[in-house]
Amino acid sequence: MILAEKLQKLRVGVVSPMEPLKDHCSWKIGGPADALVQPRTEEEILRLLEFVRGENVPFLVLGKGTNLLFPDGGIRGVVMKLGRLFSEFSISGTEVRARGGIWVPKLVKNLADAGLSGFEHAAGIPGSLGGLVTMNGGSLRHSAGENIRSVDAVSLAGERRTFVNEECGFSYRRSLFQDPPDVPEKRWIVLGAVLDFRRSEPGAVRREQIRVLGERRGKFPLDLPNCGSVFTNDPAVFELAGPPGKIIEDTGLKGETVGGARVSSLHANFIVNLGGASSRDVLGLIGLVRRRVHDRIGVWLDCEVRYADETGKLVPASEACP
Numbered sequence: 201m202i203l204a205e206k207l208q209k210l211r212v213g214v215v216s217p218m219e220p221l222k223d224h225c226s227w228k229i230g231g232p233a234d235a236l237v238q239p240r241t242e243e244e245i246l247r248l249l250e251f252v253r254g255e256n257v258p259f260l261v262l263g264k265g266t267n268l269l270f271p272d273g274g275i276r277g278v279v280m281k282l283g284r285l286f287s288e289f290s291i292s293g294t295e296v297r298a299r300g301g302i303w304v305p306k307l308v309k310n311l312a313d314a315g316l317s318g319f320e321h322a323a324g325i326p327g328s329l330g331g332l333v334t335m336n337g338g339s340l341r342h343s344a345g346e347n348i349r350s351v352d353a354v355s356l357a358g359e360r361r362t363f364v365n366e367e368c369g370f371s372y373r374r375s376l377f378q379d380p381p382d383v384p385e386k387r388w389i390v391l392g393a394v395l396d397f398r399r400s401e402p403g404a405v406r407r408e409q410i411r412v413l414g415e416r417r418g419k420f421p422l423d424l425p426n427c428g429s430v431f432t433n434d435p436a437v438f439e440l441a442g443p444p445g446k447i448i449e450d451t452g453l454k455g456e457t458v459g460g461a462r463v464s465s466l467h468a469n470f471i472v473n474l475g476g477a478s479s480r481d482v483l484g485l486i487g488l489v490r491r492r493v494h495d496r497i498g499v500w501l502d503c504e505v506r507y508a509d510e511t512g513k514l515v516p517a518s519e520a521c522p
């Protein structure tokens with residue numbers, strides 16, 4: 201029996217066989233996953249994890265796919281998507297409890313309505329809360345970790361655990377929920393988080409969010425499929441040569457194209473899909489940028505964007521490019 205048929209017989213959520221991953225990532229790139237599963241409850245997640253362990257199938261967790269590059273051949277295993285079906289939240293005073301699948305722009309809007317300040321920098325980040333926590337995402341020199349009190353997670357081995365902030369390993373765009381090791385006991389899936397904010401006035405929070413959104417609209421190429429900033433803004437490299445967008449622009453690669461992928465002419469740290477770009481095109485372009493930057497300033501830029509191989513193994517895309 202094929203994988204998706206087996207899963208459809210278990211109660212693990214909505215199972216989609218041979219689901220095109222390009223429909224689940226903001227770059228619109230990637231072949232099919234043998235099975236995409238969207239659980240609705242924790243029980244369904246635990247049942248799915250038991251199946252994955254028992255059958256020893258490749259497994260990957262997906263949020264909104266706004267920081268992921270999928271392989272052209274797709275993934276020969278299970279991709280679990282925490283999204284719309286797993287997105288409740290509640291507000292009590294300055295404390296917010298939210299599940300991992302909630303869409304960050306929705307959370308941000310509700311924070312403004314409730315007059316809670318602290319996440320204005322996250323306005324316009326298009327991922328899920330699980331992805332934001334995992335990537336410790338943010339902008340304007342802020343990161344989500346600053347407002348996280350604790351994270352609820354489950355390991356691939358099925359253990360439930362609450363991590364307090366200090367245990368989450370937050371640093372610049374990093375957390376312990378990334379780079380899952382091969383040991384199932386240490387691969388953690390973010391189920392939700394408790395966040396803490398400052399009390400403010402709804403109008404003031406909304407105005408600041410609108411300001412941040414306006415700034416992003418002017419700076420970022422939002423009209424073509426992309427994955428946000430491709431390269432990390434390493435503080436040591438910044439000190440030496442400035443932000444990655446400027447470093448790439450200085451190499452003259454703004455507008456450079458490989459197949460259907462192009463270094464954005466608006467912001468050189470973005471790679472846009474002109475239509476029909478393959479994962480191979482994007483990796484080729486990342487490789488070209490890295491070599492050119494290295495030739496010029498002697499530094500290898502690392503990627504914030506993560507590449508999944510056909511077994512679902514995730515690495516920064518800079519480790520997968522030619």
Ligand SMILES: Cc1cc2nc3c(=O)[nH]c(=O)nc-3n(C[C@H](O)[C@H](O)[C@H](O)COP(=O)(O)OP(=O)(O)OC[C@H]3O[C@@H](n4cnc5c(N)ncnc54)[C@H](O)[C@@H]3O)c2cc1C
Binds near residue numbers: 326339391
């Ligand atoms: C236009 C645009 C602008 C962007 N701007 C910013 C920005 O300003 N700042 C910024 O930090 N990022 C930015 N990003 C990148 C991206 O939106 C963030 O990294 C976001 O937090 C990723 O969330 P996601 O749900 O899409 O994660 P995905 O891309 O689905 O996954 C990213 C990683 O997190 C893992 N993951 C996802 N959910 C879970 C979970 N529940 N448990 C465990 N692991 C999980 C995945 O396995 C993968 O390793 C931008 C992207 C785009 C397209």
